[in-house]
Amino acid sequence: MDEVVVGIDIGGTVTKFGLVTKTGKVVLLDRMPTTGFDGFNDYFKTLVHKISVMTGKMSDRVTGIGIGAPMGNFLEGSIDMATNLGWGKKIMVARTFSEFFNKPAFLTNDATAAAIGEKTGGVAKNMDDFLVITLGTGLGCGIYVNGTVLHGKHGYAGELGHVIVDPKGRKCNCGRRGCLETYVSASGIMKSVRAFKNKKLFEGSVLHDRTAYPDSKAVARAAAAGDPLAEYVFEFTGKVLADALANIIAMFNPEAIILSGGLANAGNLLIDPLEQFLNQKVLTNLCGKTKIHISKLDSEKIAVLGAASYAWQMINDHSHSNSLMVC
Numbered sequence: 001m002d003e004v005v006v007g008i009d010i011g012g013t014v015t016k017f018g019l020v021t022k023t024g025k026v027v028l029l030d031r032m033p034t035t036g037f038d039g040f041n042d043y044f045k046t047l048v049h050k051i052s053v054m055t056g057k058m059s060d061r062v063t064g065i066g067i068g069a070p071m072g073n074f075l076e077g078s079i080d081m082a083t084n085l086g087w088g089k090k091i092m093v094a095r096t097f098s099e100f101f102n103k104p105a106f107l108t109n110d111a112t113a114a115a116i117g118e119k120t121g122g123v124a125k126n127m128d129d130f131l132v133i134t135l136g137t138g139l140g141c142g143i144y145v146n147g148t149v150l151h152g153k154h155g156y157a158g159e160l161g162h163v164i165v166d167p168k169g170r171k172c173n174c175g176r177r178g179c180l181e182t183y184v185s186a187s188g189i190m191k192s193v194r195a196f197k198n199k200k201l202f203e204g205s206v207l208h209d210r211t212a213y214p215d216s217k218a219v220a221r222a223a224a225a226g227d228p229l230a231e232y233v234f235e236f237t238g239k240v241l242a243d244a245l246a247n248i249i250a251m252f253n254p255e256a257i258i259l260s261g262g263l264a265n266a267g268n269l270l271i272d273p274l275e276q277f278l279n280q281k282v283l284t285n286l287c288g289k290t291k292i293h294i295s296k297l298d299s300e301k302i303a304v305l306g307a308a309s310y311a312w313q314m315i316n317d318h319s320h321s322n323s324l325m326v327c
């Protein structure tokens, strides 16, 4: 039987984990809530118990642990500013897992893990220059340049969600105003509904019934059914994203930009206005050169696969192992 790595995706509401072979096959997969625990130690105790049950007789085949998390700092293996989870300012997650399982553990940003997942088993398999944009509650970005993941000097490269698109715009959780993710994300969609619903044009919109349309999925359903406010919200979202992508394309000249996460499932509702506005905004010499894809990978698996693939990379990369392996 092949060796495996434990891949863990720590999301804001759900934690997914599984066993992944060196060739990128997800052997087992499970999930549990991230919230509802009495601090990180309580959460950790439940998670490692579940992982131990999952690995069972295969535990001697576990080679390491890979973790993807929002605000994941790969340099220190920590989750920084995890205050929204009630875990404090800096949690040394990789070290804690490594000490418990007595195996090397590696942590990276969740969007970087998604990009590694696309490179390992997705549409970016044969690409060296691409970006993955994760559209969930917030907006994350994983970047490949010349076939290598871009981490940045302090491990925070790819915080595209906090690029300011309107200095006087919506208030962001980071404490500033007008960040991209306050417009282009599941929560951004709901903010747009609230911002536009009082326009006279949208008086008859079904979205005025907040209990029937409580989240971005419901707004997508309403847009697909032809509700004018819902359609306008997706058009507006596509337009804001198009401006951001035109800037990204000018910066990185990528072969492709892959959209993943819950909001990406809106498909053409988002892609159609995005492509229309992008063609107008992108530099003329780059027009039509960067392909926009919706991830085809199972959203349940991608981050787990990416986190595990990151660990496999780090285990195999001896040049990094001296400085970064946490044992």
Ligand SMILES: [Zn+2]
Residues within 6 Å of the ligand: 161, 162, 172, 173, 174, 175, 176, 179
């Ligand atoms: Zn922000």
